[in-house]
Amino acid sequence: MIKKRSSPADAKKARLPEHEGHVSAFRARSKLSFDRLVEMGRKMGMENPLFACHERAAKATSLINGKEYLNFSTYDYLGINAHPEITDVVTEVARVFGTSSGASRLVGGERPQHRELEKCFAELYGVEDCIVYVSGHATNVSTMGFLFSARDAIFHDGLAHNSLIQGARLSGASRYSYAHNNCDDLEEKLKSHRSAHKRAVIVTEGLFSMDGNIPDLPRIVALKKKYDCMLLVDEAHSLGVLGKTGRGVREHYGIDSTEVDMWMSTLSKAMCGCGGFIAGSRELVEHLKYGSPGFVFSVGMPPVIAAACRKALEIMLREPERVQRLQRVSKYFLQYAKSKSLDTGSAQGYAVLPILVGDSMVTGFLSTALFKRGIYVMPVTFPAVQEGTARLRFFLSSVHEEEHVRQALDAVAEEMSKAQSLVEQYRREHE
Ligand SMILES: Cc1ncc(COP(=O)(O)O)c(C=O)c1O
The missing domain is CATH 3.90.1150.10 (Aspartate Aminotransferase, domain 1)
Structure with missing residues (x-):
């Protein structure tokens, strides 16, 4: 039997404690x-x-x-981070409620700021209800991962944000990426694959975060109806930016808000806080509140952040x-x-x-x-x-x-x- 001679790399590995060896291997593989x-x-x-x-x-x-x-590196699109009205409301809320929700809202209970904020976004999007998560990224991962499963299909824009892709992967659904902002390609993919799946969702962004362009939402809505799909629109970069009063891509095109099943947005951009929401039907929101792991098994948004986001929204609407x-x-x-x-x-x-x-x-x-x-x-x-x-x-x-x-x-x-x-x-x- 030929005995393999150990290389200098092997010798180095042998000197490393176990965990350092693993981390170095991850880093060496990483691009x-x-x-x-x-x-x-x-x-x-x-x-x-x-x-x-x-x-x-x-x-x-x-x-x-x-x-x-x-x-040019921050998303405070409306220039209201550290606005005195936000700082004042945060200070007042912190005095009464502290800085943490202390536990998941489902088991530990909520604070008035949670429902107040959710009602504001449901109203803003003209839908029945809204659920607020503690992270924007987790909102997409958890919502998509929870709602969809192996028999379903997710049709997403080729440049969809990482959180949407991670959510799609987690769900186990079949994933079809269509060429960026190309509705013809989306239709081709729907034509070829939709019928093989139980449920399907089309996923797009209101304003694309890499290219700064806007999807043809009216056409996507028409496709969603034609092929019997749900539709999720991520408004992270569109809320506060598009439309005359900042109400996002819906206002930009003047489309009916109920044409979209899930209006998603982060709260870390124009809303000057952090977290995310899904606004849609009462039934959908209730389903997410009792099941979506990123909501059920994660702490509620700190009430100070909920109050800050609500104030930011108020300022946006008051000062178009x-x-x-x-x-x-x-x-x-x-x-x-x-x-x-x-x-x-x-x-x-x-x-x-x-x-x-x-x-x-x-x-x-x-x-x-x-x-x-x-x-x-x-x-x-x-x-x-x-x-x-x-x-x-x-x-x-x-x-x-x-x-x-x-x-x-x-x-x-x-x-x-x-x-x-x-x-x-x-x-x-x-x-
Ligand atoms: C389109 C989009 N969706 C979701 C997220 C995640 O949001 P957050 O950073 O608030 O967790 C981002 C973050 O940049 C985003 O650009």
Whole structure:
């Protein structure tokens, strides 16, 4: 028998405690773009471009390591995080209820802020009821994972958010991904596969978080009816952004709210809190409240957060000029980017504005160069998007001014070719 000689890697593994060996193996297998971003940042003299610590509420500008940055990396679309009315209500609620719900609402009971918030969102979407979960991501994972099962089918947009995909996977249902924002492809997939399944759901976003474009919701509604499906619309980036008064994609198209079975949104974006909700029929909400694991087996949303989100919603409805300002500055971004020959892809000019760069490494270098110039915008690289479609993703808010947009895009245009040369040089030296 030939005895295998141990390699240096084997010898190292043998010296590692058991758990370190496992973790190192995970890391070695991982193709996370974040690892590469950190490495690139280091090469450009930055400690770590990720996990930057903001030293006050991040608005159009933010304070990081004592330096002021132009900020395009937060989802406070209406510029109301740290609004004095929100801070006041949070302080009052914390005095009476503390900061925790203490247990799952089902067993530990609720606080008035929970139902008040749910009623507000049911009313906003013109449906019977609403359930609020403690996390936006968990809302999608748990709702889809609980409602659907092996005999069912989930038809989702190819660029649907990770939480929707994870929920679909958890459910065990057959999963059909249709080409991004392509209703012809959706119809093809429905035609081919719908009849093989018991129940089916179509899943889309109100405003896509990667490309900043809007689905053809009226056509999706027609398809859902034609092929007898349910429909879930994730309003994470659409609530507070689309429609004259920020009521989302429903208001944008003027469609009847009952055409959609599940209106989902996170509360971490325009609502300045965290958590998520599903608004729909009373029967659906009751079913989720007694069964959905992310609700039943998870703590209730802290009452202070519920109160903060309710106040944020009140401010949004009272001051629609915030929504209109956001839409104006977003359209300006689109025009100005075009005037600088920057590629905004299929963005339609609503708060989420990508600048397509292409190469992941160039995008990483570019965002690091911008950070050094006092502009904070995060790169989105492979595997979050396909290689060749890496981008800088700008999130605008109603407190951004046209001057901020010009300053940032002038810098992007100036730094783009420098980043390309740096990457070429880096590749020559390392590959
Ligand atoms: C479309 C979409 N859905 C769900 C989520 C998850 O929400 P949260 O970050 O509030 O957990 C996000 C987060 O960015 C999102 O973009």
